[in-house]
Amino acid sequence: MAVQQKIVIVRHxxxxxxxxxxxxxxxxxxxxxxxxxxxxTFGRRSQ
Incomplete structure (x- = not known):
């Protein structure tokens, strides 16, 4: 039971x-x- 809860928490x-x-x-x-x-756009403006 505790192991299953741990797996669920880890997955979450x-x-x-x-x-x-x-x-x-x-x-x-x-x-x-x-x-x-x-x-x-800035580069185009400066060129």
């Missing part, structure tokens, strides 16, 4: 961590895209 933590990592990567990817977009 893993899924939560994966979700957090996905959210962070999504946010950073958005930010990265935005900065690269800004850089390219």
């Amino acid at each position: 933590c893993e899924s939560w961590l994966i979700f957090q990592a996905e959210a962070i990567s999504f946010r950073s990817g958005k930010l990265l895209r935005w900065t690269t977009f800004g850089q390219t």
Whole structure:
């Protein structure tokens, strides 16, 4: 019984961590895209 509960908790933590990592990567990817977009537009302006 205790072992089963531990497995459930571990699985829940893993899924939560994966979700957090996905959210962070999504946010950073958005930010990265935005900065690269800004850089390219700025670069075009300067040229």
